[in-house]
Amino acid sequence: xxxxxxxxxxxxxxxxxxxxxxxxxxxxxxxxxxxxxxxxxxxxxxxxxxxxxxxxxxxxxxxxxxxxxxxxxxxxxxxxxxxxxxxxxxxxxxxxxxxxxxxxxxxxxxxxxxxxxxxxxxxxxxxxxxxxxxxxxxxxxxxxxxxxxxxxxxxxxxxxxxxxxxxxxxxxxxxxxxxxxxxxxxxxxxxxxxxxxxxxxxxxxxxxxxxxxxxxxxxxxxxxxxxxxxxxxxxxxxxxxxxxxxxxxxxxxxxxxxxxxxxxxxxxxxxxxxxxxxxxxxxxxxxxxxxxxxxxxxxxxxxxxxxxxxxxxxxxxxxxxxxxxxxxxxxxxxxxxxxxxxxxxxxxxxxxxxxxxxxxxxxxxxxxxxxxxxxxxxxxxxxxxxxxxxxxxxxxxxxxxxxxxxxxxxxxxxxxxxxxxxxxxxxxxxxxxxxxxxxxxxxxxxxxxxxxxxxxxxxxxxxxxxxxxxxxxxxxxxxxxxxxxxxxxxxxxxxxxxxxxxxxxxxxxxxxxxxxxxxxxxxxxxxxxxxxxxxxxxxxxxxxxxxxxxxxxxxxxxxxxxxxxxxxxxxxxxxxxxxxxxxxxxxxxxxxxxxxxxxx
Amino acid sequence: xxxxxxxxxxxxxxxxxxxxxxxxxxxxxxxxxxxxxxxxxxxxxxxxxxxxxxxxxxxxxxxxxxxxxxxxxxxxxxxxxxxxxxxxxxxxxxxxxxxxxxxxxxxxxxxxxxxxxxxxxxxxxxxxxxxxxxxxxxxxxxxxxxxxxxxxxxxxxxxxxxxxxxxxxxxxxxxxxxxxxxxxxxxxxxxxxxxxxxxxxxxxxxxxxxxxxxxxxxxxxxxxxxxxxxxxxxxxxxxxxxxxxxxx
Numbered sequence: 001x002x003x004x005x006x007x008x009x010x011x012x013x014x015x016x017x018x019x020x021x022x023x024x025x026x027x028x029x030x031x032x033x034x035x036x037x038x039x040x041x042x043x044x045x046x047x048x049x050x051x052x053x054x055x056x057x058x059x060x061x062x063x064x065x066x067x068x069x070x071x072x073x074x075x076x077x078x079x080x081x082x083x084x085x086x087x088x089x090x091x092x093x094x095x096x097x098x099x100x101x102x103x104x105x106x107x108x109x110x111x112x113x114x115x116x117x118x119x120x121x122x123x124x125x126x127x128x129x130x131x132x133x134x135x136x137x138x139x140x141x142x143x144x145x146x147x148x149x150x151x152x153x154x155x156x157x158x159x160x161x162x163x164x165x166x167x168x169x170x171x172x173x174x175x176x177x178x179x180x181x182x183x184x185x186x187x188x189x190x191x192x193x194x195x196x197x198x199x200x201x202x203x204x205x206x207x208x209x210x211x212x213x214x215x216x217x218x219x220x221x222x223x224x225x226x227x228x229x230x231x232x233x234x235x236x237x238x239x240x241x242x243x244x245x246x247x248x249x250x251x252x253x254x255x256x257x258x259x260x261x262x263x264x265x266x267x268x269x270x271x272x273x274x275x276x277x278x279x280x281x282x283x284x285x286x287x288x289x290x291x292x293x294x295x296x297x298x299x300x301x302x303x304x305x306x307x308x309x310x311x312x313x314x315x316x317x318x319x320x321x322x323x324x325x326x327x328x329x330x331x332x333x334x335x336x337x338x339x340x341x342x343x344x345x346x347x348x349x350x351x352x353x354x355x356x357x358x359x360x361x362x363x364x365x366x367x368x369x370x371x372x373x374x375x376x377x378x379x380x381x382x383x384x385x386x387x388x389x390x391x392x393x394x395x396x397x398x399x400x401x402x403x404x405x406x407x408x409x410x411x412x413x414x415x416x417x418x419x420x421x422x423x424x425x426x427x428x429x430x431x432x433x434x435x436x437x438x439x440x441x442x443x444x445x446x447x448x449x450x451x452x453x454x455x456x457x458x459x460x461x462x463x464x465x466x467x468x469x470x471x472x473x474x475x476x477x478x479x480x481x482x483x484x485x486x487x488x489x490x491x492x493x494x495x496x497x498x499x500x501x502x503x504x505x506x507x508x509x510x511x512x513x514x515x516x517x518x519x520x521x522x523x524x525x526x527x528x529x530x531x532x533x534x535x536x537x538x539x540x541x542x543x544x545x546x547x548x549x550x551x552x553x554x555x556x557x558x559x560x561x562x563x564x565x566x567x568x569x570x571x572x573x574x575x576x577x578x579x580x581x582x583x584x585x586x587x588x589x590x591x592x593x594x595x596x597x598x599x600x
Numbered sequence: 601x602x603x604x605x606x607x608x609x610x611x612x613x614x615x616x617x618x619x620x621x622x623x624x625x626x627x628x629x630x631x632x633x634x635x636x637x638x639x640x641x642x643x644x645x646x647x648x649x650x651x652x653x654x655x656x657x658x659x660x661x662x663x664x665x666x667x668x669x670x671x672x673x674x675x676x677x678x679x680x681x682x683x684x685x686x687x688x689x690x691x692x693x694x695x696x697x698x699x700x701x702x703x704x705x706x707x708x709x710x711x712x713x714x715x716x717x718x719x720x721x722x723x724x725x726x727x728x729x730x731x732x733x734x735x736x737x738x739x740x741x742x743x744x745x746x747x748x749x750x751x752x753x754x755x756x757x758x759x760x761x762x763x764x765x766x767x768x769x770x771x772x773x774x775x776x777x778x779x780x781x782x783x784x785x786x787x788x789x790x791x792x793x794x795x796x797x798x799x800x801x802x803x804x805x806x807x808x809x810x811x812x813x814x815x816x817x818x819x820x821x822x823x824x825x826x827x828x829x830x831x832x833x834x835x836x837x838x839x840x841x842x843x844x845x846x847x848x
Binding site: 040041042043044045046048049060099102103104105107108109110113114115116117132133135137138139142146147149150155157180209210211242243244245246249250350353354357358359465466467471509510511512514515516517518519 | 627628629630634640645646649650651652653654655656657659660674676699701711712716717719722726727729730738739744745779782785
């Protein structure tokens with residue numbers, strides 16, 4: 001038996017963004033011995049980059065708001081493909097999760113009567129996002145981090161998990177390596193929570209960081225769990241487009257929430273030309289009404305600048321293709337002509353800073369140039385709504401790596417609230433599941449040794465480096481599986497993925513195993529290729545356009561596909577199996593919320 | 601844009617670090633982190649560097665560029681003259697792990713020593729009430745992205761590592777000031793500020809303030825008010841009598 005570093009826990013949580021931290025806090029509060037494992041330093045996870053706010057129907061600005069309205073907005077934003085139960089729990093529990101953050105030390109911006117201020121965002125009927133300027137994610141992750149460090153949770157930082165361990169059907173733990181030393185580490189655990197975030201590094205233009213390599217999706221898939229809705233990928237409409245080195249970096253939707261508008265190179269507010277029938281009844285069709293909406297939401301309908309993200313991203317894409325783009329191939333996003341410089345600096349300090357420092361643009365005086373950037377994956381691990389349990393016993397998932405909550409398109413602000421609501425539920429579910437187990441399971445030594453041998457393989461090879469394969473993968477996914485898709489391109493994508501997989505098996509790593517980013521990337525390639533294939537195959541199957549999945553050859557939504565989830569699972573022969581499963585149908589009392597004349 | 605020569609300090613703990621020169625073409629708008637990534641993708645795939653957001657929001661890519669404390673992701677290459685070599689070195693105050701990566705564990709250990717926020721009961725409607733002008737002082741401090749550049753440049757520990765035993769560093773004076781100024785917090789941490797955190801060691805040279813990429817006025821708004829609170833509490837006769845009675 002090789003002498004690897006070993007630990008035993010009731011619950012291990014993989015990933016330490018908002019969902020992972022909240023899950024660990026909850027599991028620990030339930031009395032479970034809990035470990036939190038993350039690829040980066042604590043507090044650096046992707047949640048830190050979230051800007052606009054946390055959606056919750058606190059009703060502090062618009063007392064008319066309530067969970068039913070939030071639920072309806074979420075489902076409609078997701079083009080009704082959402083798991084209704086998750087959307088319901090999310091809308092019901094988000095206000096309590098926000099208040100809880102405040103009691104843990106978060107300092108949100110305030111209303112004039114001292115309550116938590118809420119801001120407008122796309123697809124939300126009322127101003128709903130609790131926020132701190134445009135750095136809400138930082139506030140959230142720091143608050144959770146500062147709470148977690150006093151809870152007796154063991155934190156393993158800069159530690160990457162490469163494989164879940166199993167015995168029979170059940171997960172028995174996980175294994176991986178310390179980034180610093182390269183040494184193997186093995187966790188035996190009664191229950192495992194995946195909270196690893198998304199897959200952005202499969203694309204070349206993305207707002208996501210290096211960590212977003214689809215680890216949780218892949219770990220679950222390899223362990224036999226089901227993935228759903230993987231074709232539903234969100235291209236955020238407003239990423240930076242210039243200079244090239246910052247292409248893809250996020251520009252918060254809060255710019256439009258706070259009054260900014262999109263214009264094309266003719267100076268036209270083009271979003272009025274892209275109001276889909278689905279949202280026509282609730283969207284302003286004149287400039288006067290759109291501008292009036294910011295102050296009076298009862299008399300006016302919402303500005304089309306704040307249509308859900310999928311709609312706005314496609315509109316910008318179409319304007320650029322029609323030759324009405326900006327000099328660097330985007331749209332103009334202007335708040336300078338609409339709000340005072342003081343207001344802009346106070347509400348959007350980090351946007352001001354980001355454009356000034358990285359693009360030499362003063363957003364209080366000039367328009368920004370923006371274009372779509374891969375931002376989020378709605379698809380993910382299939383979970384049971386109430387407990388966050390996956391289809392594999394002992395395995396739970398929350399946050400971006402879980403699927404269902406956001407349907408075909410996520411509304412801005414619903415991610416941070418998702419992390420809190422389902423992070424907590426996953427921690428609770430895992431702790432209860434762990435409590436029902438008699439002992440920490442034995443880890444199968446042969447599984448561990450086999451994985452370790454595989455991890456070390458790239459050092460002995462003589463092929464190309466991992467960066468070339470990664471870069472080719474990103475270019476291919478961007479081009480073939482990007483914002484607008486076709487059958488021909490998706491066929492080509494599936495073929496090219498096979499080729500890239502073959503290349504990845506020959507990837508060579510130089511140097512040694514101590515803090516070696518080339519080696520880390522070589523190992524990440526496996527999960528990147530797995531999620532890329534899942535996205536491409538699911539996109540190929542769904543022959544309609546819905547939310548973040550747009551097919552040029554099937555431009556409309558179809559009734560047939562409206563009631564199907566696409567489900568991905570590893571087959572017995574190791575290949576990827578794609579099938580459809582019926583979308584869970586909501587009960588009558590919730591269906592009523594979507595009828596005309598409903599108060600929601 | 602033209603060709604630059606960039607010297608990166610490379611090496612591991614317990615071994616001699618060396619400057620390695622790389623010659624790179626720089627494109628318009630690029631930052632130092634782009635150049636480091638280019639070197640990784642071409643010449644040195646094992647070049648160790650931390651980074652995450654690449655937008656100045658996460659505080660991972662701290663380094664000493666031409667001897668100055670900076671975030672690599674927010675340092676534009678057009679700041680520099682192509683005729684002169686640029687140096688990129690790891691933060692000096694923390695133990696080296698490899699290349700540009702240091703062991704900042706001191707900061708995570710210190711964070712655990714600070715008692716969490718403790719609020720009273722909310723109002724009857726379940727909401728805490730705080731006014732914008734009252735939260736703004738704390739909000740300035742909560743902009744901190746934990747890049748640890750302030751503590752990296754702090755003489756108290758940079759030149760005297762032995763002081764780490766008795767000194768939390770500017771990052772955690774920011775944290776302590778934030779808690780002290782929280783409108784509803786009820787915990788008293790002034791003894792901690794004075795004793796374990798060692799605020800008295802700071803001789804207000806303001807190096808930390810100059811280094812802060814978030815423009816937090818660390819010295820003026822956090823450290824000096826904490827020093828004043830320590831003095832006030834030490835000479836507060838009511839507290840003094842209270843302590844005598846309690847036998848502390």
